Amino acid sequence: MRFAGLRPLSIQTFLHISSLLYQIRVQAHSTSCKATPNDVSWPSLSQWATLNQTLSGRLIHGVPPATACHSSGPGFNASCVEIEAAWSSFTFHQDNPVSSAWNNMNNDSCLPDPTAPCSAAGYPIYVVNVSSADHVKLAVDFARANNVRLNVKASGHDYLKRSTAPYSLSIWTRYMVGNYEFHDTFQPQGCSTTINTTAVTADAGSYVADIYHRLDQHNQTLIDGMGKEVTMGGYVTGGGHSPLSHMYGLGADQVYQVEMVTPMGDILTANECQNTDLFWAVRGGGGSTFGVLTRLTVRTLPATPIAVYKFSLQTAVNSTVYWEIMSYFLSQLPALSTANVSAFLYLYPYPEIMPSEGLDPKASFEGIFTLPSPSVPNALEDLWLPIYSHINATWADQTTTQATSTVFPNLYSMFLQYADDSRAGVDKVVGSWLLPPEILTEDAMMPALVDFLGEAGGRLYMVSGMGVWDAQPRGGSDAVNPAWRKALIHAGTFELGCVVAI
Ligand SMILES: Cc1cc2nc3c(=O)[nH]c(=O)nc-3n(C[C@H](O)[C@H](O)[C@H](O)COP(=O)(O)OP(=O)(O)OC[C@H]3O[C@@H](n4cnc5c(N)ncnc54)[C@H](O)[C@@H]3O)c2cc1C
Structure with a gap:
């Protein structure tokens, strides 16, 4: 049916109207968005100065640290050499008011690479260096009153980009420490x-x-x-x-x-x-x-003693044998867990750095197994013996293995040796899963592992167990993801981008 006087729209007219409607929608939406420095509603310099005064000088201008490496900008200076050297350390990003451990969290917008562009677009505009609840309140009140995006940064370790935000006022808790x-x-x-x-x-x-x-x-x-x-x-x-x-x-x-x-x-x-x-x-x-x-x-x-058994293995790159052994390992984990063992497993189906010519690249595995309060010093080794024997009996000619065993007087001394020593200062995209114990059978794991970790490798943390399943948080419950109450393993894989200018 046709209505008198109405003609079908030409495609050009249709596109024109759609584009107008889209602009109207964007404008309508932007009135409810947070202010940016380009908006008239952005606080004036004198408002920021007053905030700084109220905070006794705790307001910091958010400058990307790597501006020091870019000769085209006003921040260019000799400290670039130290920044380049420190870029891969977590401490550097923890100690900087706006920097994040992973480059992509700040949209790779200013890296210590003089050949790449540098802009402050991926960073907070201002930072409040807080050390008390009163400082936090002043920042929160100012952001709310002025429609400014608020951000909270502590160490900047977040894998999900939640400790940085462009155009924000950031609350930095680096110096809200101690007071035990x-x-x-x-x-x-x-x-x-x-x-x-x-x-x-x-x-x-x-x-x-x-x-x-x-x-x-x-x-x-x-x-x-x-x-x-x-x-x-x-x-x-x-x-x-x-x-x-x-x-x-x-x-x-x-x-x-x-x-x-x-x-x-x-x-x-x-x-x-x-x-x-x-x-x-x-x-x-x-x-x-x-x-x-x-x-x-x-x-x-x-603080009680904690036994650590470190086991490493090498085999041909990404081979069937490698995945067979990994699947076997995983099928053994529920029994180890029942015996109170916890584990941090690192799987590298490809070497991180390829060996020089003439040497075969190797796939490797490292497992740090821990047993708190061992009944006897070699209790953990005893639990491991049947697993080690099985690996040797089945795959001895295709693997090289190494194991060390130590009993530390407490978790702190173990931490000093085994704290996470991975690198910051790269692009990182993480995916993770919580795996319940019943799926850790050899047959089920083999294809799943290859699919999940085959290219990138990953980490499997056996950190759950009865203590998590039967936890009794104060007040009856808490907001922890309920999958934790059934999971045994926190499994993660990640894509690493390029390491910048190191
Ligand atoms: C090297 C390394 C080792 C790790 N080891 C472990 C581990 O053993 N066990 C484990 O469970 N996790 C571990 N993690 C993950 C870590 O727990 C998370 O990345 C965590 O979010 C980091 O918190 P943060 O406060 O240090 O970092 P940030 O990145 O500064 O903050 C993380 C998130 O918490 C918010 N936040 C920080 N402080 C506050 C606050 N005072 N009030 C409200 N919100 C706040 C931030 O806004 C952000 O959303 C590790 C991460 C790394 C990089």
Whole structure:
């Protein structure tokens, strides 16, 4: 049916109208977007100066550190040499107000590579160097009042780009560290119950190496990570696994109380008796989503010996034998876990650096197996013996293997030797899965492993177990991904981009 007076639109007219409608939609949308420095609503220089004054000079201009390497810009200077040298270390990015551990988190927009373009477009515009809840509140209130995007950065280790944001005002917790209070028992604020375990209260920017060290002086430890610079704020809000998690639960499960600043600028305490919804949400519910944590109280544990068995193996590159052995390994993990063993497995089906001509490239595997509080010094070796014998009996002529065994006096001394020593300063894209124990059979694993890790390799962390499955977080539950309560392994694979200018 045709309506009188209406003609079908030509394709040009249709495209023109569509484009107008699209522009109207974008404009309508941008009024609800956060301000950018190009908008009239962006705070004036005098407003930023007033904020800086209120913060007693804690406002920093967000300058990408690698501007020092670009002769076309005003930031060009001799420190480029040191920046290039430090770019692959996590500490460098932790200590810089705006830099992230992975280049792609800042959109690769300013790298220490003089031949590439450099712009500040991937970075926050201003940073507040906070050391107290009051500083955080001032930043949150300013961002809310002026419609400025807010960001929270601690170490900048986040794999999902959540600790940086272009055009933002960033809250940097690098110096909100320490201020430790040690408790023999802990009574959450406003509660009549006393929790009868030891605990520590610390600033949210406190980082793993410092916390382990401080607790070591009290002959204690806690559930925390294996990356030296990872902070309490990011670890606990992300769930947090440790070599002791299979016995005691995840990092989020250990929290007794948090002090935080909400998006409305309220400084409050959340625990099992007050602000219970926030208390639930911040434990595993995602970094910076529900507010900014400023202090946390978490359970601590007595420091006990920990046995470590390090096993490495080499075989032909990406061969069937390699995947057969890996599948066999995985099928053995549930039994090891039942015997209280935790494991960090690193699979490299291709070598990271190809050997020079004439040498065969090798596929390799390294496993760090740990057993807390071994009943006898060689308890872990005994558990390993049948696995080692099976590998030798089945694949001896196609593999070279190496094993060492040590009993460390406590987790801290093990951490000092085995802390994550991977490199920052590259592009990194990560994918991960939580694997339940029942799928770890040899037949099922072989094709899945090749499919999942065949090209890039990856890491399999056997860090879950009864302690995570049966965890009893305060208040009854927390926001940790429920898949953790059935998983045994946190498996991750990653794509690495080029290493820049090192
Ligand atoms: C080398 C290395 C080793 C690691 N080892 C482990 C490990 O053993 N176990 C483990 O579970 N994980 C480990 N991780 C992962 C690590 O826990 C996460 O990357 C975590 O998000 C890092 O937190 P962060 O605060 O240090 O980093 P950031 O990147 O600064 O922050 C991560 C997220 O938390 C938010 N955030 C940070 N502080 C606060 C705060 N005070 N309040 C509210 N939100 C906040 C940020 O906005 C961001 O969204 C490791 C990562 C690396 C790079």
